[in-house]
Amino acid sequence: MFTTRPTLQGTFGMVSSTHYLASQSAMAVLEEGGNAYDAAVAAGFVLHVVEPHLNGPAGEVPIILAPAGGTPQVLCGQGVAPAGATIAHYRGELGLELVPGTGPLAAAVPGAFDAWMLLLRDHGTRTLAEVLKYAIGYAEDGHAPVERVGETVETVRELFEAEWTSSADVYLPGGRSPQPGELFRNPALAATWRRLLAEAAHDDREQEIENAREIWRAGFIAEALVAQAQRPTMDTSGTRHTGTLTAADLAGWQATYEAPATYDWNGWTLCKAGGWSQGPAFLQQLALLPPVEELPAYGSAEYVHLLIEGCKLAMADREAWYGDAAEVPAPALLPTLLSDGYNAARRALIGEKASYELRPGSPEGREPKLSRQALAVASGEPGFDAMGVPAAGAGEPTVAEDGATRGDTCHVDVVDRWGNMVAATPSGGWLQSNPVVPELGFPLGTRLQMAWLDEDLPNSLTPGRRPRTTLTPSLALKDGVPVMAFGTPGGDQQDQWQLHFFLSVALRAAVRGSWDLQGAIDAPNWHNDSFPGSFYPRGMRPGSVTVESRMPADVIEDLRSRGHDVTVGDPWSEGRLCAVARDPRTGVLSAAANPRGMQGYAVGR
Secondary structure (H helix, E strand, C coil): CCCCCCCEEECCEEEEECCHHHHHHHHHHHHCCCCHHHHHHHHHHHHHHHCCCCCCCCCEEEEEEECCCCCCEEEEECCCECCCCCHHHHHHHCCCCCCCCCCHHHCCCCCHHHHHHHHHHHHCCCCHHHHHHHHHHHHHHCECCCHHHHHHHHHCHHHHHHCCHHHHHHHCHHHCCCCCCCCECCHHHHHHHHHHHHHHCCCCHHHHHHHHHHHHHHCHHHHHHHHHHCCCEECCCCCEECCCCCHHHHHCCCCEEECCEEEEECCEEEEECCCCECHHHHHHHHHCCCCHHHCCCCCCHHHHHHHHHHHHHHHHHHHHHCCCCCCCCHHHHHHHHCCHHHHHHHHCCCCCCCCCCCCCCCHHHCCCCCCHHHHHHHHCCCCCCCCCCCCCCCCCCEECCCCCEECCECCEEEEECCCCEEEECCECCCCCCCCEECCCCEECCCHHHHCECCCCCCCECCECCCCCECCCCEEEEECCEEEEEEECCCHHHHHHHHHHHHHHHHHHHHHHCCCCHHHHHHCCCEECCCCCCCCCCCCCCCCEEEEECCCCHHHHHHHHHCCCEEEEECCCCCCCCEEEEECCCCCCEEEEECCCCCCCEEEEC
16 A cells, blocks of 8 residues: 555654654654653653644643553543633623633643643653753744644734734734744743743752642742733633633642543454543444444445444534533443443444434433533524534644634654553643733643533533543553554544544554554545534534545445535545554564644654
8 A cells, every 4th residue: 555654663762743843852852761751741842832833831631651561541631620610600600602712711720731740750761851951942942833833823813913912922023923944932931941940950850840840830830820811811702801710720730640441342452531531432433333344344435434423423422421520420431331232222323324413322221411502503503503613624723813723732652662652642722722921931721612501411611620622642452462552633533533543553454464554544534523513612514524535436425325415625634643553572663643734753763
C-alpha cells in the first residue's frame, strides 16, 4: 500500500506528535537520557507555544501511561467546575440556555499544568528547567508559526482589537498576525516560566516540582488567573460576563490517577479514560461489532456502514449515560454498557439503511434522560437542527468571529528504549477561548461549555465535578502487554478516527504479519455528526457522513444508496492521528504521524 511516509522503526526511542517542533523537542530529551515521561512533558509545553490555537497551560490533558513492567494508569488533567458554577447561577441569574463557548463563565479549574507536573514528579527523571527549556526558547527567541495560527487570529481580529486587547498585544503586535516563515514570540509566556523556575528553585528535584505546583495553585500564577476570571469579558452570548473561578477553587484541586476503562477485543485490550471522557465510546464501538470472522471486508461499503451505525449508537449512549455529575455516573454503568448482552441487543438495531434517530439504550432497565437542547436538536425543532456543525475539515479548528471553536486539540505519543509508553491529548486554553492573561501570556480555558444547564443529567454543570470531555488518548495491549499508544485531535471525531485507525492496524496485521501504523493513518477516513455536538452551540446533522474524496467512488455511492447524507470533503481532511508502538517479541519500536495539515511528525531511532 502506498503511504505518504514510512513507518519509522528503531530501538532507542520514538515520538509522534501533532507538531514537528514538539516531536523533536521530545526526542532531544530522550537523547539527553530522559525517559518517555520527561519527553512527553517537554513536548506538552512546546505544544502550548507552537499550537496556541489548539491548547494552552490553563487547558486540560488526559494522559494514559504504561510504565515498563507496570500497570497502565490514567492521569486525569481535567479540572472541575468551580464552586460558583451552578445551574441556578447560569440559567436562573444570568438567563443562559447554554454555557457560553468563550469567556470566563466557561472556565473550569485549569488542569493541564498540574497533570504535567505530576507526571514529571512521579515518573520522570529530569528537572523542571530541563523539560521547560525548549518551550522557553521558542517563546522567547521565536518560532515560525504554522499557517493555522495566523488564520485563527485573523478570524477573531475584530474581537481582539475591540474587546480582548490583551490578546491583541500578544497575537497582533503592531496590528500584524503571526505569519508563516517569520519568527513569532510570546515573551510574556517565557517570562512566566522563568519566574516560575526562579521561585520554585530547590536542590531536590521532586520538591522543586512541588513548589511549582504550589505556585500554580496559590502563587503569582493563581493570583493572575483569578483576577482575569473576575474581569467582565465579552463571550459568545453577546454579553460581558465575569467568571466563577476563585482562589479557593484553584487551591483545592490537583490532578489524580485512576484505573483505565478497558475492553478486550480479539486478543487486544484497549485502555481509555473513564466516563468523564468520551473514551468508553471507543470501547463500546468495538463491543457493538460482530465477531471478527463475521465482519464485512475491510474498507467495503458494508464495513463503513456498520462502523457509522455502531458509532451512532455508542454516541447516543454517550449523550445519555456518560459524565461525572449523575447519581449513577458512567463508571458504575460501564460494565453493562460494554457487556455482550447489552451490545448484542443494540447491534440488532443496525439495519441496511442509515438511521436518522438518536437512540440511547436502557442499561439495567434505566430510562435515558437527555437535555432539552439534545431533544430539540434530535427532533429537528426549528432553530435547533444542524446548529453550527461543520460539514468537513473537522480535524482543524472551526472558529467563529466570536471565538467559538470546535475540534481543536493536540496529541503526543512517546515510547522509550526501556519500554515506557505514554499517550496524551492536551487541549483547551486556546488563544481564541478567553483573553490572554496579561501577566502570564496565556488564556483561561472553556471546557465548561461541554456541560448541560439541565438538572439531573450525567453531564449537568455541577460544582466540583468534571465536565465530560472529548479528549481521549488510547493505549493498546496485546496479550496483556502494552504495545501501542495513539490518539488524535478532532473533538467529537476523536473516537471515530481512532477506531478506524485501530481496526486498520489490527485487521490488516493478520495479512501483513506486522503493524502498518503509517498505512493505517493514511487510509481514507470519515466521520459522522448524527449526535449532539460537545461544543457550543451543540448542534447535530442526523444521517450525515463526511468522507475524504480518496474514498472509492463505488463505496460513496453505496453509502448514499443506504440513505447516508454523504458530504465529500478534501482528499486529506479527516483525522490527525499519531501513534507509537513496541513489539514485545523483538523490542523494535515504531512510530507514524498524520500528513494531514502538514505539521504532524514522527521522529525516532
